[in-house]
Amino acid sequence: MAIWDTVEDGDRRICAACGTAVRSYQFRLYPTESSMFERCVGLAWCSGCRIYSSAMVHISRTRVLADALSSLPEDESVRLRRSEAKLVDYLDRQDHRKP
Numbered sequence: 001m002a003i004w005d006t007v008e009d010g011d012r013r014i015c016a017a018c019g020t021a022v023r024s025y026q027f028r029l030y031p032t033e034s035s036m037f038e039r040c041v042g043l044a045w046c047s048g049c050r051i052y053s054s055a056m057v058h059i060s061r062t063r064v065l066a067d068a069l070s071s072l073p074e075d076e077s078v079r080l081r082r083s084e085a086k087l088v089d090y091l092d093r094q095d096h097r098k099p
Contacts, residue, residue: 004051006044013044020048025091026057026065027081037061045088047095052088068094 005016013022024044030036040059045052059065068091069077080087 004046004049004053006046015046015049015051018046018048020046022046023092023095025068025087026059027067027069028059028065032061040065041084043084043088043091045092047092052084054084 006013006022007016009021014020015022022044023046024042026040026042028037028040030039038058038061040057041054042057043052043054069080072080080090
């Protein structure tokens with residue numbers, strides 16, 4: 001994972017190197033009953049440069065996060081969440097399949 005920069009472009013962020021819109025995804029690591037439930041992983045990436053960054057982020061327990069992996073079998077979802085690079089690749093491919 002390398003360091004990269006983004007810039008504001010209206011209401012979105014774009015990659016400073018190539019101008020591609022930055023994509024992002026957040027997911028929870030802990031079950032709802034955990035005191036750590038609000039501690040989540042935030043990913044941001046540039047599809048053009050094939051670079052990403054990740055961080056632990058705080059997301060209120062009242063906010064419902066979209067689960068982009070919900071249609072996958074449980075073992076596949078777990079496998080993707082264990083590898084940020086594979087997860088970013090999967091999410092990027094899904095976005096390119098949308099009409």
